[in-house]
Amino acid sequence: MKTQRHGAVFGLLAAGALLLTACGSDNNAPTGGTSATAGSTTAAAVKPECGGKPKLSAEGSSAQKNAVDSFVQAYKAACAGQDLAYNASGSGAGVKNFNAGQVDFAGSDSALNKDKGEVDAAATRCKSNPAWNLPLVFGPVAIGYKLDGVKDLVVNGDVTAKIFNGTIKKWNDAAIKALNSSATLPDKDIKVVYRSDEAGTTDNFQKYLKTASKGAWTQGDGKAFKGGVGEGKEKSAGVAQAVASVDGAVTYVELSFAQDNKLSIAKIDAGQGAVELSDTTVGKAIEGAKIKGEGNDLVLDLDSIYGTTASGAYPLVLATYEIVCSKGYDADTAKAVKAFLTVAATTGQDSLTAAGYAPLPKAFQDKVLTAIKAIA
Structure with missing residues (x-):
């Protein structure tokens, strides 16, 4: 995405995404206030534990390429000597290569598909542990x-x-x-x-x-x-x-x-x-978005958006995910993945509006950070 002139389009999208916070209980978007976005108290308080694998690899969604580029710059600034290479080969290729163990995590515009064997293949890749879908960008x-x-x-x-x-x-x-x-x-x-x-x-x-x-x-x-x-x-x-x-x-x-x-x-x-x-x-369209994944698997249920009849709502909304192992990484890879994702979910969000994306609302950011912390 060419970036600077599109930031205004997404400014209120982030505010609209805050409405995710009012969508329900344990399996819905997190409840809570509608106060701050990324870069808030949470972002300031959460610091990455740098170290581990010096250069991570990831692959997938071209839609999130510029967002990941921003995350990489923030990661390198926060963790000296650390880096990540991202290949924007498309979501399908990203998931396939993640499941094949060729990259450390995948970027995807849709969650892993159980019916197509992606969930099981990811669990095998993660040494009999589930993979998690962590949404970091809306558009x-x-x-x-x-x-x-x-x-x-x-x-x-x-x-x-x-x-x-x-x-x-x-x-x-x-x-x-x-x-x-x-x-x-x-x-x-x-x-x-x-x-x-x-x-x-x-x-x-x-x-x-x-x-x-x-x-x-x-x-x-x-x-x-x-x-x-x-x-x-x-x-x-x-x-x-x-x-x-x-x-x-x-x-x-x-x-x-x-x-x-x-x-x-x-x-x-x-x-x-x-x-x-x-x-x-x-x-307005994402007001009704809910989470249908269980626990730290933050899969969004977009049916209520696609089928909305709410006045003034535009229903075609894309969420992109980072697909990671919940467990099963070696210690160095796990440490680096957690550090990168922590930066991506906090200070890395600061530049997303200018890059044409919507930064995470605070309550949703908290949910993502809880999942990242649980990666082992």
């Missing part, structure tokens, strides 16, 4: 498009699903017209561009379609795109650049990539009128 996903003469497009879950599974083939289809009565829609083919590499962004997008389309999306979810239509491009930058070069093209991509490539961004109508993607509307 929205845009439906980005290029269509000459149409800058204010509105879609809903049903129409979006039918575009991305090929049921709707033309921009002037009656279903699109019904949502855009004042627009002049061209008789032009819709050119879908999707992620060809396995990606948590794809998984989140397809889960949104499954929840929000009221049955129009039957292709399922997962890190591989299943719509059966369009042209695939690798990574977030690849799909955004492809759409920017072709009139009539559309994709799903993290907000900053859409902005960097000057794509138009569709509004979403979830039943209460068209909603523009903004800090405020994303903040």
Whole structure:
């Protein structure tokens, strides 16, 4: 993500994320006040125990690459002589290589999938101990498009699903017209561009379609795109650049990539009128987010966001995770992983707004720090 000019978009997203703190009991987001974000009393009080493995390795989500880069700089400043190399190969590759023991932890835009064997494979890699999904970054996903003469497009879950599974083939289809009565829609083919590499962004997008389309999306979810239509491009930058070069093209991509490539961004109508993607509307959408993981496995339940009908809420929200062993590391690796993650969850959060991400709200930060401390 190119960074500085996107910080304002996420300023209120962090404030909206604070509402996670009011979502429930033990298996929901932590209860508590809505006072401080990262860099607060907790961040000042928690210091990393530096040392251990001098250079960690991690791999995965390209969506969180700039956030991890910021974390690395903070880690090196806090722990002299320590470093981490991060390969933004995509969430699918990151999880596979973590499970194969080739990297110390993975970055992923979606939690480990039990049905696909990822949970069991991770437990094997962690020497018969569970892996934990620790969310460190929030951000929205845009439906980005290029269509000459149409800058204010509105879609809903049903129409979006039918575009991305090929049921709707033309921009002037009656279903699109019904949502855009004042627009002049061209008789032009819709050119879908999707992620060809396995990606948590794809998984989140397809889960949104499954929840929000009221049955129009039957292709399922997962890190591989299943719509059966369009042209695939690798990574977030690849799909955004492809759409920017072709009139009539559309994709799903993290907000900053859409902005960097000057794509138009569709509004979403979830039943209460068209909603523009903004800090405020994303903040409203994550009000209902809950944690469905058990104990220190902080897996978010995003169904209530994807299916929201709350007024003024933008429902396409992405959470990225660091996937780590709860136990099973050697002593040096465990020490360094804990130190890096401690920095990432505290002082490392300070630069995220400027980098186009949403820093952790304090109560959620406390939950993450509790999990990090328990790594052995």
